[in-house]
Structures are given as C-alpha cells and as structure tokens.
Amino acid sequence: MDFDLSEEQRLLKDSVERLMLESYGFDERGKYRSEHMGFSEAMWARYAELGLLALPFSEEYGGFGGGAVEAMIVMEAFGKALILEPYFATVVLAGGILRHGASEAQKTELIPAIAAGRMKLAFAYAEPQSRYDLFDIETQARKDGDGWILNGTKGLVLHGAVADKIIVSVRTAGRSRDKDGIALFLVDGNVPGLVRRGYSTQDGLWAAEMTLNNVRVKADNVIGNPADAYPVIARVADEAIAALCAEAIGCFAAMQTITLDYLKTRKQFGATLGSFQVLQHRAVDMFIELEQSCSMAMYATMMARENGTMERERAISAAKAQIGESARLIGTQSIQLHGGVGMTMEYRIGHYFKHITMIDTLFGDADYHLHRLAVLGSIIRENA
Amino acid sequence: MDLGFTEDELAFRDEVRAFFRAAVPADIREKLLAGAHPSKDDMVRWTRILAAKGWGVPHWPAEYGGTGWSPVKQYIYVEEMSQTPAPAPLPFGVNMVGPVIYTFGNEDQKKRFLPRILTLEDWWCQGFSEPGAGSDLASVKTRAVRDGDHYIVNGQKTWTTLAQFADWIFCLVRTDPAAKKQQGISFLLIDMRSCGITVRPIQTLDGGYEVNEVFFDDVRVPVENRVGEENRGWDYAKFLLGNERFNIAGVGISKERICRIMDLASRVRFGGERLIDQADFRKKVAAVEVRLKALEITQLRVLANESKRQKGTQDPASSILKIKGAEIQQATSELLMNVVGPYALPYQSEEDFERRNEPPIGPDWAATIAPAYFNMRKVSIYGGSDEIQKNIIAKVVLGL
Numbered sequence: 001m002d003f004d005l006s007e008e009q010r011l012l013k014d015s016v017e018r019l020m021l022e023s024y025g026f027d028e029r030g031k032y033r034s035e036h037m038g039f040s041e042a043m044w045a046r047y048a049e050l051g052l053l054a055l056p057f058s059e060e061y062g063g064f065g066g067g068a069v070e071a072m073i074v075m076e077a078f079g080k081a082l083i084l085e086p087y088f089a090t091v092v093l094a095g096g097i098l099r100h101g102a103s104e105a106q107k108t109e110l111i112p113a114i115a116a117g118r119m120k121l122a123f124a125y126a127e128p129q130s131r132y133d134l135f136d137i138e139t140q141a142r143k144d145g146d147g148w149i150l151n152g153t154k155g156l157v158l159h160g161a162v163a164d165k166i167i168v169s170v171r172t173a174g175r176s177r178d179k180d181g182i183a184l185f186l187v188d189g190n191v192p193g194l195v196r197r198g199y200s201t202q203d204g205l206w207a208a209e210m211t212l213n214n215v216r217v218k219a220d221n222v223i224g225n226p227a228d229a230y231p232v233i234a235r236v237a238d239e240a241i242a243a244l245c246a247e248a249i250g251c252f253a254a255m256q257t258i259t260l261d262y263l264k265t266r267k268q269f270g271a272t273l274g275s276f277q278v279l280q281h282r283a284v285d286m287f288i289e290l291e292q293s294c295s296m297a298m299y300a301t302m303m304a305r306e307n308g309t310m311e312r313e314r315a316i317s318a319a320k321a322q323i324g325e326s327a328r329l330i331g332t333q334s335i336q337l338h339g340g341v342g343m344t345m346e347y348r349i350g351h352y353f354k355h356i357t358m359i360d361t362l363f364g365d366a367d368y369h370l371h372r373l374a375v376l377g378s379i380i381r382e383n384a
Numbered sequence: 385m386d387l388g389f390t391e392d393e394l395a396f397r398d399e400v401r402a403f404f405r406a407a408v409p410a411d412i413r414e415k416l417l418a419g420a421h422p423s424k425d426d427m428v429r430w431t432r433i434l435a436a437k438g439w440g441v442p443h444w445p446a447e448y449g450g451t452g453w454s455p456v457k458q459y460i461y462v463e464e465m466s467q468t469p470a471p472a473p474l475p476f477g478v479n480m481v482g483p484v485i486y487t488f489g490n491e492d493q494k495k496r497f498l499p500r501i502l503t504l505e506d507w508w509c510q511g512f513s514e515p516g517a518g519s520d521l522a523s524v525k526t527r528a529v530r531d532g533d534h535y536i537v538n539g540q541k542t543w544t545t546l547a548q549f550a551d552w553i554f555c556l557v558r559t560d561p562a563a564k565k566q567q568g569i570s571f572l573l574i575d576m577r578s579c580g581i582t583v584r585p586i587q588t589l590d591g592g593y594e595v596n597e598v599f600f601d602d603v604r605v606p607v608e609n610r611v612g613e614e615n616r617g618w619d620y621a622k623f624l625l626g627n628e629r630f631n632i633a634g635v636g637i638s639k640e641r642i643c644r645i646m647d648l649a650s651r652v653r654f655g656g657e658r659l660i661d662q663a664d665f666r667k668k669v670a671a672v673e674v675r676l677k678a679l680e681i682t683q684l685r686v687l688a689n690e691s692k693r694q695k696g697t698q699d700p701a702s703s704i705l706k707i708k709g710a711e712i713q714q715a716t717s718e719l720l721m722n723v724v725g726p727y728a729l730p731y732q733s734e735e736d737f738e739r740r741n742e743p744p745i746g747p748d749w750a751a752t753i754a755p756a757y758f759n760m761r762k763v764s765i766y767g768g769s770d771e772i773q774k775n776i777i778a779k780v781v782l783g784l
Contacts, residue, residue, distance in 0.1 A: 001393070001456060002386045003688045009385075069385050260782055280778035281771070287782060288704050295681035296674075302387045318674045325674075373674070374666035380642045380673045 003298070009069060015050060016077040024081035026348045032084055037162050038206050039084035048117030053091055056099065061111035068239070072246040072301045079250020082355055084205060086120050086159035092243045093158070094121030096236035097167050101184060101224035110165075110186075122163035124154035124210055125233065132364040134169070134233050135179045139212060141170040141226070148172075148222070150185060150193075150215040158362075160208030161198025164189050168212070169233060172226050182233070183226035185217045192216075203355040234309070238316045241363050242304035245297040248323045248359050252290045255334045255352045259283065262338055279337060286333050289326040296322040314376045317369040324366025327356040387681065389456070397460050404468040407433050416469040417644065419720075419752035420734050421592065424507070424549045430471050431504040440502045441478050448486050448498050455687045466636030467643075476508040476545070477501035479631075480624050481554045484571065488612040488620050497552075497573070511541040511555035511574070511598060512621065519772050521556070522565045522618060526600060528557035528572060535559075535572065535610070537580075537603040543766070547583050547596040550576050560615050571617035573609040580604075588762075590755035591733050625768070632702055633709035634763075635680045641716035642676065645669060648723045648749060659723060668722065672715045679708045700780040703773040710764040717760040720753045728754040 005013060023043065032040035047053050055070055057063025064070075071092065078087060095114060098107055113119035130136035139152025150170055160166060166187050173181030187194060193215040198208045224232055263274035263283060273279050300319035306312040331353040335342040342349050360366060373379070389397065412426045422430070434440045435449075442458050444450035453461065465472065473479075482501045485493050500506040517524045526539025537557055547553065553574050560568030574581075580603040585593045612620055646669070649660035659665050686699050693699060721728055727746035734752070744751060764770045778784040 001389055001684060001688060003685055005385060260784070263784060274784035277775070277778075280782070280784045281774045283782055283784060284774040284777045287777060288707060291682055291701065291704055292675070292678040292708065295678045295685060298385070298387060299677065299681055302385070318670075318677055321671070321674050322678050370667050370670050370674070371663070374663065374670040378642070378646065378669075378673060379677050380639050381646055 005069070005073070009073060012066075012070060013073045013077070016052065016074055017080075019046060019050065020077050020081035020083075024083060026351075029082060029084065033204060038200070039086070043083070044085050044120075045117050047085065047087065048115065051115075052087070053117055054111075054115035056091065056095055057107075057111045057115065058099075061107050062115050063111060068242060068301045068304045071239070071243050072297065075243045075246035076250035076253075076297075079247035080254045082251065082254075082351060086122070086162065086206075088240070088243065088247070089123065089159040089163065090114060090119075090121045092240050093123035093125075093236065094163075094165075094167050096239050097123060097184060097223060097232060100235050101229065101232040103223075105220070106186070106223065119164045120159065120162060122157050122160045122166045122208075123236075124157040124160060124166050124168045125237075126154065126156045128153060128155045129176075132368045133177065134237055135182060135230055136177050137169055137171045137182055138176045139168065139170045141172045141183055141185065141217075144216070146219045148185065148217045148219070148226075150187070150212045150217060152212050154210045154212070157196075157208045157210055159206055160210055161196050161206060166194075166210070167223065168210075169229070179230045181227055182230045184223040184229045184232065186221040186223055187212075187215060187217060201358060203358045204351065205355075205358075231309075234313075237363050238312055239304045241316050241320050242297075242300040244359050244362055245293070245300045245319050245323045248327060248356055249290070249293050249297045251352045251356050251359075252286075252293055252326065252330050255330055255349060255356075256283075256286055256290050258349055258352075259286065259334045259337050273337070282333050282337060286330050289329050293323055293326040310376060314373055314379050317364075317373040317376065318379050320364060321366045321369040321373065324360040324369070327360050328366075331356050387684070389460070393456055393460060396457055397464060400461055400464045401468075403437065403439075404464055404470050407437070408468055408470040409433075412471060413469065416471065418749055419644075419756045421594075422471045427471060427474055428504050431473055431502075434473065435503050440473065441482065444478075444482065445486060448482075448494070449502050455690050456684075459683070459687055462631050463636035463639075466631075466634070467640045469637075469640045472631065474504065474507065474546070475631075476510050476550075476554075477504070477506065479627060480510060481508050481552075481573070483627050484554070484611055484620050484624050487623065488571075492608070493573075493611065506551045507546070507549045509544050509547040509550035509553050509576075509598075511544060511553045513543045514540060515542055519769055521621070522569070524556045524558060524569060526555065526557045527561070528559050528570060528605070530559075530607070531604075533607045535605045535607060537572070537574065537600045537605055539600050541598040541600075542586075542595075544583075544596045544598045545594055547576070547598050548585060548593065552576055553598065554611075556617050556621055559617075563615065566618040568615055569617040569621070570614050571611045571620045572605055573611065574600075574603065574605050575609075578603045578605065589758035591731065592755065592759070594759075632767075633679055633683045633705035634713055635676065635683055635709070638672075638676050638679075638709070638712045638716055641713070641720070642669065642673060645716065645719050645723060648720070651747075652723055652725070654725070665722065669719060672712060672719060675708065675715070676712050679705065679712060682708070700776060703768075703776045703781075706768065707764075707770050707773050710770065713763050714760045717753075717757040721757050724750050724753045728757075731755075 303315035528535040
C-alpha cells in the first residue's frame with residue numbers, strides 16, 4: 001500500500017499545476033472562452049509543449065507511456081482550473097479508443113499529430129435514445145464495395161463541432177441494444193454527409209449533435225473489429241470515468257478552498273461567517289465528502305486498467321456513484337454558504353457547481369452507477 | 385501509488401484469517417453473527433485465547449506484550465477479527481488504560497496492572513462522563529481530596545459501560561477546584577470493590593444493560609493509584625482519547641454486517657421473489673457499500689500518513705473516520721430492519737432467548753435486529769459525538 005507519487009509523477013504534478021496557476025485564472029478563463037474556438041489555442045499548444053497531449057500513448061508512437069496515475073494528476077489539475085480545452089475528448093476518449101482499438105498504421109498516423117497539438121478528436125458514443133447505455137446504437141453502417149456507408153444521428157458529442165476527426169460508434173449487425181455487432185469508424189470532420197450542430201453546454205464547454213447522411217468511410221478507417229468493438233468502448237468508458245472522477249476532485253478541492261476563504265473573510269452580524277457553528281458544520285460536511293471522493297477517485301484510478309472486467313466495472317461504478325453524490329452535496333452547499341454572490345455568473349463558485357453537475361451526467365450518473373453496481377454484485381463481500 | 389497490500393501483508397492476512405476462523409469458539413461466533421452480545425465468560429475465554437497466541441495487545445510496546453507489527457498489519461488484524469466475526473477485546477483495558485499506564489505510569493503500576501489486562505483477570509471500565517460532563521468532559525466534578533496517603537473520592541460517573549462486570553475503574557477526578565477546568569484534574573485507578581462504590585444499571589433503548597451509573601461515597605483510594613502527576617490528568621485523558629486509531633471507523637464490523645445482510649436477504653422472500661433479487665433493495669445496499677469502500681480507503685490513507693506524523697499525535701482526519709464509520713454502522717442496522725420487515729415487532733430479550741425452551745417468535749435470526757437498530761444510535765454519540773468531531777475538524781483542519 002502506497003499513496004505517494006513517484007519522483008516523475010511529482011514533477012508532472014508540479015509542472016501542470018504551475019502552468020494552471022500562471023495561465024488559467026478565472027479572468028483568463030473568461031477570455032479564452034470568448035476566443036474563436038471557445039477555448040484557448042495557445043493553451044492547447046502549451047499542453048503539447050509540456051507533453052500532456054502525448055501522455056498516455058506508448059513511446060513507440062511518440063508518447064510518454066503514462067498510466068492511470070498520470071492521467072489522474074493531469075485531470076485533477078485541470079479540474080481545479082476548470083479548463084475549456086478538448087483534452088478529455090481528444091486525449092482521454094478518442095486517445096483511449098486509439099490505444100485500445102486502433103491498428104499500427106492508424107496509431108502511427110494519428111498519435112503523433114495529437115501529441116503535437118495538430119489534431120483534435122472527438123468520440124461520438126451517444127445517441128438521442130441511448131441515455132447512458134453505450135451499446136444502445138441505432139446509427140447503421142452498411143458495406144459498400146470495400147468501404148462503408150453510415151447513416152444515423154449521434155448526440156452530445158463533446159467538442160464534436162471543432163474536432164478534426166470524429167470516432168463514431170455504429171451498428172453493423174444485430175438489434176439496437178445488442179452488445180454484438182458494434183463498430184468504430186474514424187470520420188473526417190468535413191466529410192460530405194456529416195452535419196454538425198455545435199452548441200454550448202451548461203457549464204460553458206462545447207458539444208455537438210451530428211447527423212450522418214450516407215457518409216462514406218474507407219475500410220482502413222474502421223477501428224478494430226467491425227463486428228465486436230463494444231469491449232473497447234466499455235474499457236475506454238471506464239478509463240474515462242476514472243479521469244472524470246479525478247477532474248471532479250480537482251473541482252471539489254477548489255470549491256472547498258474558495259468557500260473556506262469566503263467563510264473566513266465575509267462578515268455579518270459583526271463576525272466572520274466561519275465563526276457560526278451551523279456554517280462550520282456544513283463546511284465540514286463538504287470536507288468529508290471531498291475526502292471520501294478522493295479515496296474513490298484513487299480507487300477508480302487503480303482499478304481503471306484492471307483486465308478483469310467485472311471487478312473493474314464494479315469499482316468504477318462505485319467511484320462514479322460516490323463522485324455524483326458528493327458533487328450534489330459539495331455543489332449545493334458551496335452555493336448556499338456563499339449566499340447571493342454564489343448565484344452570479346461573475347463569481348467563480350457557480351462555474352464549478354455547473355461543471356461538476358455536468359460531470360455527473362457524463363457516462364452515467366450516480367443513480368445509474370448504483371444500479372449497475374447492484375446488478376454486478378458486491379464490492380464488499382468477496383466472491384459475491 | 386498502489387492501494388493493494390504487499391505480498392507480505394497478504395500472507396499475514398491469510399495467516400490471521402485462518403487463525404481467527406479456527407480459534408473463535410463456535411458458540412461465541414454464532415452469538416455475534418446473530419447480533420447478540422458476548423457474555424463476560426465469552427470475553428474472558430476469547431481474550432485468553434488471544435493472549436496464549438501472543439496476539440492480545442499487538443499495538444503495545446514489545447516489552448509489555450506487543451507484536452511489533454506495522455500499522456497496516458495492526459489494521460489487518462483488527463479488520464479480520466471483526467469480519468470473522470470474533471469479539472473485539474475489551475477496549476477499556478487494552479486500548480484505553482493500558483497505554484496510559486505504560487506511557488505515564490510508574491514501574492510498580494506497570495508490573496501490577498499490565499499483565500492482568502492482557503488476560504482479562506482485571507475487567508476495567510471507564511469513569512469519564514458525568515451527569516454534568518458529557519461532550520464538555522473537562523467540567524467533571526467528582527472530587528478527590530487528599531487525606532494522608534489516600535484520596536477521598538466523592539461524586540458520580542455515568543454511561544459507564546459494562547461496569548457491572550468491572551474489577552477496576554479509571555477515573556477523571558477533580559483534585560484542584562480552584563484551577564482552570566482542564567488543569568485541576570487527576571487520573572485515578574480505583575478498585576471497584578472499595579467501600580462506598582455503588583453501581584446502578586441503566587437500561588438502554590434496546591432493552592439491554594450495557595451502561596451504568598457509578599456513585600462514589602467517601603471512597604478511599606491509595607495515592608499510589610494515581611497515574612502520573614497530580615492535576616495533569618487531562619493530558620493523559622487526551623492521550624487516551626487520541627489513541628483509538630485502528631478501530632474507530634469500524635470498517636470490518638460494517639463489512640461483516642453487509643455480508644450478514646446479504647445472507648439474510650437471500651433467505652427472505654417478498655412478493656414472490658427473494659429480497660436480494662429486488663432491484664431497489666440491492667441498490668440501497670450498493671449505496672452503503674460505496675460509502676463503506678470510500679471509508680476503507682480513507683482509513684488506509686490515514687494509516688499511511690501515520691508513519692509521517694509525530695508520534696503520539698492524532699491525525700485530525702481521523703474525526704472523519706469516526707463520523708462516517710458511525711453513519712455506516714447505523715445504515716447497516718437500518719438495512720437489517722428492511723430485511724426483517726414485520727418480524728421486527730416482537731420483543732424477546734437476549735436472556736429470554738437463551739433460557740427459552742419453546743421456539744422463538746418469528747425467524748430465529750429476527751429477535752436482535754430491532755434492538756441493534758435502537759442500540760446503534762449510540763455510535764454517533766459516544767467517544768465524541770458527531771457534532772464534537774465536526775467542531776474538531778472545523779477548528780483544526782479547516783481553520784474556522
């Protein structure tokens with residue numbers, strides 16, 4: 001048992017945190033958001049310089065071979081700063097699909113471009129009817145010569161409108177909720193027949209709805225087995241959840257700090273708010289949730305790369321359920337403890353509240369994951 | 385970063401687990417599985433089995449009988465013991481007064497008391513709380529007045545757990561009423577057979593007799609039974625209260641309860657199917673499991689930090705363990721109420737249950753469940769209530 005970071009991991013943590021401290025204050029974030037893409041291209045280039053975009057990929061493709069702990073370190077720091085750039089979409093989601101599913105040729109072509117900051121990707125996994133079931137896919141792929149033709153609708157594609165390429169989950173066989181007969185295709189953002197409708201999300205990030213109308217894809221743009229890609233999707237989703245848990249605890253920690261600062265400085269009735277016991281105890285409730293969430297984010301990080309599917313899924317569901325519950329408590333209490341100023345867009349705390357609330361809706365909310373855990377068995381009783 | 389135990393720790397866990405499974409007398413294990421309390425004789429038998437193995441007081445220094453295990457191994461030991469389940473050793477001796485005696489006591493006291501704690505020849509109880517000193521413990525009023533080489537003790541203690549079995553009581557008494565309230569307190573060891581001591585049992589919500597009032601009426605206590613210096617008792621009490629680290633969260637206890645809940649829920653049928661197969665019930669269990677898993681890892685994080693902390697200082701984060709541990713223990717007792725359903729209703733005391741010749745009313749596992757639910761309310765009250773723990777976190781950790 002060891003909760004410490006290695007020397008290299010500490011250096012990584014220091015350098016990401018320093019970058020965030022220097023360049024990602026609340027005011028700067030506001031400016032980045034009003035840029036053309038809705039985030040900062042300059043920051044994206046900085047991430048590339050620091051090697052963050054290459055982090056999880058293996059050395060042979062120009063990556064750094066970073067594991068789950070490195071992903072946790074970066075996502076936690078990004079959560080604290082509430083970054084806008086498509087790191088999660090490009091590196092965690094699409095990057096995960098490439099790592100687990102792509103061919104040598106595909107990796108050799110794409111990973112160096114991602115690492116250098118030249119290419120942004122998105123992963124279109126959801127559809128309007130699918131809610132949190134990643135296998136619920138109606139978008140169809142039909143064989144056409146040695147290529148494929150895709151038709152259907154994908155929804156809630158994170159950073160889908162700005163992505164250079166999009167990985168799309170599609171059905172090649174079976175019925176709409178079968179786990180078999182699912183394929184992954186790599187599609188160019190400007191391919192004929194693809195219509196992207198971009199929009200802002202509640203928390204100030206970006207997503208898109210997409211329709212695919214007879215989109216032609218060449219055979220070499222199939223990722224993995226075109227009849228059996230679901231295991232790759234499930235695996236990447238579990239890694240993505242671990243990353244979201246890390247991002248969330250970054251947010252929680254920032255919210256705790258901001259709220260404590262406020263309690264220590266704001267005065268009413270001639271005393272600081274922090275001197276009132278009822279408010280102290282609420283701050284303690286937030287702190288307890290933060291610590292419990294940190295524990296579960298670590299657990300998710302350790303288990304995300306487990307090969308035993310059942311054990312991994314149980315752990316990941318438990319972590320996401322904890323994070324979702326904590327998000328509700330920490331989010332609502334931090335607003336309440338701020339009073340009126342917590343309600344305003346010009347103050348930081350509410351932006352965090354909105355982001356952690358949206359994290360709960362990604363890849364299954366607390367309720368969904370409690371249900372999944374209940375179906376999968378027990379994380380407490382051995383051999384259950 | 386690695387949340388798993390090392391090879392060595394896993395081997396240790398297997399060894400401890402195998403020992404507990406073989407060594408706990410079957411009748412005692414049955415009692416605990418059923419949620420009943422071990423008797424005095426059960427406690428003595430079990431403590432002597434542990435002592436014979438050399439595992440009675442793992443956390444004590446080796447010279448007094450400790451094993452020299454790392455904090456992680458001590459934690460594994462406690463966890464495995466609760467999950468077996470086996471009775472936890474009586475805390476008043478091994479976790480409370482024992483460490484005070486070997487840390488602050490003189491050589492005579494160490495020789496006289498420590499070996500008898502190990503084998504439970506002396507049953508200790510804790511004389512801290514008073515009618516006017518609950519959460520505000522430093523306002524104890526029980527007086528000890530010096531009379532030659534004795535103190536004359538007058539006053540009253542309350543919530544004294546298992547005092548009905550006790551040979552000795554360790555007490556906070558006021559020796560200097562003029563001093564500031566924390567500064568006039570001394571730590572006395574008092575023989576329960578002394579003249580002038582009266583024990584009155586208090587019946588608690590579960591119908592059982594766990595706690596007592598203890599009255600002191602001109603009780604003569606030899607000065608040699610004072611631990612450490614006069615008027616420094618508050619320091620020793622703080623040390624004692626900060627010493628509970630491996631069991632404060634009760635992770636093993638709650639794990640054992642989760643297993644029990646699942647076993648019973650697979651026996652109970654409701655609406656044509658087993659309770660354990662019902663989605664909303666499983667989801668309720670899963671919600672508790674999530675909190676318990678988080679608590680387990682938080683506990684391990686606190687333990688891992690321990691080696692970096694100054695010896696004898698407590699991680700204020702352990703207040704989290706107390707609060708969450710209590711919440712989860714209470715939640716498991718609520719889930720058991722869900723499992724038992726309508727047969728929570730009949731009251732059958734543990735004594736009735738043991739003596740009875742006729743079959744029990746309802747399922748044979750039902751009788752202890754409602755009492756345990758009522759009884760579990762205590763865990764968020766004793767040992768520093770939730771609110772006191774929150775005050776500690778607010779002040780020490782959050783700086784409010």
